[in-house]
Amino acid sequence: MPNALRLLNVREPWRGLALTFFMVAVMTAAIHVIILSVGLTRGSVLYLIPVLIASIRWGIVAALFAAVCGVIASAFFFFAPRYSFEIRDPQEVINLALYIFTAIVVSQLAGRLKRQLELSRRREIDLAELYAFSRRLAVAFDLSDIHSAIEDHLAAVIQRKVVLFAGAREANASDRHNNGSVPESVQKLVGDVAGGRRDAGAGVTVAGEAGDVWLVRPVAPKSPEFGVIAINFGRESGGNVDEMRARVDTVLVDATATLERLGVAHAISEARMRAQTDQLREALIGSVSHELRTPLASILGAATVLSTAPALRDDKRLQALVHDVRDEAERLNNDIQNLLDATRISSDGVKPHAEWADPADIINSALDRCRRRLSDRRMVLNLPADLPLIHVDPVLVQQALVQIFDNAVKYSPSGSRITLAARARDGRLILSVTDEGAGLTRAEEAQIWSRFVRGERHSATTSGSGLGLWIANAFIATNGGKMHAVSDGPGLGTTVAIELPVTQAAVPQLESDADE
Amino acid sequence: MNEPSAIVLVVDDEVQIRRFLRTGFELNGFVVHEAATGAEAIRSATLRPIDIVIADLGLPDMDGAEVVERIRSWSSVPIIVLSVRSSEAQKVHLLELGADDYVVKPFGMAELLARVRVALRRQSRAASGEPIVKVGPLTIDLSARAVMLNGSRLNLTPKEYRLLQVLAQHAGNVVTHQHLLKEVWGSVHVQDTHYLRIFVRKLRQKIEPHPDSPRILVTELGVGYRLAQSGQDGEGATAWTGGASPAKADG
Incomplete structure (x- = not known):
């Protein structure tokens, strides 16, 4: 666009x-x-x-040209002696003076009008850009959103390549961008400016490769957290560079005002702190999980070896102790696993590995994993033989079911019945687990899916982190499903259901060769 | 005691894990060698006769997968890896590299012993050329291509038999979806898990006493299938607590 404009300027x-x-x-x-x-x-x-038209359309040169041409033409064609350039009539001189005067005045007026028009048009674009900018800032989610908003805004308004370096730390290292397009001399200057080794104030220009001129300056000299920008002016000469620098100044003043109005500086430092906290938390949880689980693996393994050891095998009391060690360690392991799952869900989400799975396989696998926990409940299975295949991550669905079984066991008395039913209906597969336990109050029904929420009625008598159903819900949601919990009321049992999509049309058919 | 003097190489960098494994194996009549690093494990496996390798995945000097790959490049010794939960893709990868089986940490000794016995039995069967595989009431005669349930011969389609045959060749060990699909339907169908699901359903109707809760052809969620062997009654094959009380698992 700028190139095309310049080309027109030459020809105009x-x-x-x-x-x-x-x-x-x-x-x-x-x-x-x-x-x-x-x-x-x-x-x-x-x-x-013609003088008037030329002065309005093409400025003073064309207007004067029109005036001279007019005088020459009228001298040649219309004044005596005709067909000669000789001027005898003083009227002719007055005409020439009048034309020239008109040309100058009108072209000046028109020029001023045009400049004002251009200015207000540009102002309007700037305002529109500024408005778009503040709207984008308002929805900016993190630091890099804010930075790319600043960058895009400047690039749109100045119509030049703009690269924003977020801060001293990032100036030297690779930024969100591929810095390959920014010459090294510019990057070095950016590093100096961002690091405070060089006071750039209103900006420093530096020659890049291929004769390009780059302007490097802080976005706002008073607020270093907005970063440092490098703008490629292209191959401009002195006058144009000054004009563009002035323009950059205006745009940056507006942009900074917007940034300050929206409290972006505060948001940026907060976002930076949050990112650091997240990193710290993940590192901590990663190491905690390793540090806790490795000894747990030893404890559990050792307990199982002990329980078979001849010295303990025949002593019932010691056997019971060893079993306690095992059970408690297992519970601890489950809690750690839940914490890890919760971190995985809230930090980067869970990516399901979907495959065609038989719901019966998922159910049997979940029952296997909970078999010890379910051993003193009466398990009732209600599974039709012809359940449709579903396209899900079977391991995640199984883990969700395990969480539901855990909950059912936790809130129901020993010896009570737990019913697992599966049915396919209206393109959905529904797996429901019904217990005869504590049930839910209205309030509990509403908040059962929240994180760290545990029934207040039971907090004294049962253990747990309040993560189980929240994790189950997240695992099911990532497979495109939903969960429900209903209860007839306190003490009347609870039904927790998993609903997963079954798209009949999408269930692949066996190719004929597969079917013998 | 099936293999009274089998030699186990335990590869783990945690001394506590090595200690309980050593005790657990020795109590069950095994001879135990230990290695704390991958390099040590590979050296040990080259220098001494080893019947089975138990390898942890998180070693300080090299990835457990590399240990499996390097041992497998010259030896057919059974390898069981100790894996962590939530990494089905990793399990599949290890099995494809040549590991015979995996046990999920934390695990119970009974479960590991059951897996070890199955792997050793498979090894000795392969060495002796024994063509008969028995799984509970099911008998598969690989040489006669015959399948019997409680003594009466079953009528399987060629693909059903092929599926059962591949599983029987690895009886007791898990076989990945990809491997089964490739062996039965050819390599173009390795992604078509629905073929497997539908055929396994049909096969279970014929070979399982209770097809709804299979005990013979067991699913390893996200990984593959396993033909359960005695000592692994199918139940609790993945859960460390296993339900199988140690005495029962020993049987």
């Missing part, structure tokens, strides 16, 4: 002059016709028309 005067000359020629012909048909003798005043 010549085109204007040519058109002016053409207009004068047309006017000469028209005056001829008027003189012949109407009998007027003083038609030369009509040459003011």
Whole structure:
């Protein structure tokens, strides 16, 4: 776009002059016709028309050209002696003076008008950009959103390549961008400015590769957290660079005002702190999980070895102790696993590995994993033989079911019945687990899916982190499903259901060769 | 005691894990060698006769997968890896590299012993060329291509038999979906797990006493299938607590 404009600028005067000359020629012909048909003798005043048009359209040069052409034409064609450039009539001199005066005045006026028009048009674009900018800032989610908003805004308004470096730390290292497009001399200067080793104030220009001129300056000298920008001015000469620097100043003043109004500086430092906290938390949880689980693996393994050891095998009391060690360690292991799952869900989400799975396999696998926990409940299975295949991550669905079984066991009395039913209906597969336990109050029904929420009625008598159903819900949601919990009321049992999509049309058919 | 003097190489960098494994194996009549690093494990496996390798995945000097790959490049010794939960893709990868089986940490000794016995039995069967595989009431005669349930011959389609045959060749060990699909349907169908699901359903109708809760052809969620062997009654094959009380698992 800028290149095309410049090209037009070069050509414009010549085109204007040519058109002016053409207009004068047309006017000469028209005056001829008027003189012949109407009998007027003083038609030369009509040459003011090309002068006016030229001064409005193409500026003072074309206007003066029109004036001179008009005078020459009227001297040649219409004043005695005709067909000669000789001027005898003083009227001719007055005409020339009048044309020139008009040309100057009108072209000045028109020029000023045009500049004002251009200015207000640009202002309007700037305002629109600024508005878009603040809207984008308002929805910016993190630091890099804010930075790319600043960058895009400047690039849109200045119409040049703009690269924003977020801060001292990132100036030297690779940024969100591929810095390959920013010359090293510029990157070094950015590093100096961002690091405070060089006071750039209103900006420093530096020559990049291939004769490009780059401007490097802080976005806002008073607020370093907005970063440092490098703008490629291209191959501009002194005057143009000054003009563009002035423009950059204006745009940055507006942008900074917007940034300050929205409290972006605060948001940026907060986001930075949050990112650091997240990193710290993940590292901590990663190491905690390793540090806790490795000894747990030893404890559990050792306990199982002990329980078979001849010295303990026949002593019931010692056996019971060893079993306690095992059970408690297992519970601890489950809690750690839950914490890890919760971190995985809230930090980067869970990515399901979907495959075609048989719901019966998932159910059997979940029952296997909970078999010890379910051993003193009466398990009732209600599974049709022809359940449709589902396209899910079977391991995640199994883990969700395990969480539901855990909950059912936790909140129901020993010896009570737990029913697992599966059915396919309306393109959905529904797995429901019904217990005869504590049930839910209305309030509990509403908050059962929240994190760290545990039934207040039971907090004294049962253990747990309040993560189980929240994890189950997240695992099911990532497979495109939903969960529900209903209860007839406190003490009347709970039904927790998993609903997963079954798209009949999408269930692949066996190719004929597969079917023998 | 099936293999009274089998030699186990335990590869783990945690001394506590090595200690309980050593005790557990020795109590069950095994001879135990230990290695704390991958390099040590590979050296040990080259220098001494080893019947089975138990390898942890998180070793300080090299990835457990590399240990499996390097041992497998010259030896057919059974390898069981100790894996962590939530990494089915990793389990599949290890099995494809040549591991015979995996046990999920934390695990119970009974479960590991059951897996070890199955792997050793498979090894000795392969060495002796024994063509008969028995799984509970099911008998598969690989040489006669015959399948019997409680003594009466079953009528299987060629693909059903092929599926059962591949599983029987690895009886007791898990076989990945990809391996089964490739062996039965050819390599273009390795992604078509629905073929497997549908055929396994049909096969279970014929070979399982209770097809709804299979005990012979067991699913390893996200990994593959396993033909359960005695000592692994199918139940609790993945859970460390296993339900199988140690005495029962020993049987």
